[in-house]
Amino acid sequence: MSGSGTTRSTALAALAIVLGFGLLFFILPTVTLWLANHYSVWVAAIFDAIAVLGFFLIFWLRARYQRRNR
Secondary structure, rough: OHHHHHHHHHHHHHHHHHHHHHHHHHHHHHHHHHHHHHHHHHHHHHHHHHHHHHHHHHHHHHHHHHHHEE
């Protein structure tokens, strides 16, 4: 597939991912402090690690999917 439809779709998908993770990273300090105060510092650290790794995992999976479907 090629053309402006694919380019627009790719741009919208990237925008949705960046905005979604932007919101997550915006509230991340509040959630981290809440988890650390109510549960454990380790639970907060694990949540933070999953959030950061998830950002890279989404783009890695998307790149794999696109390479496979070309």
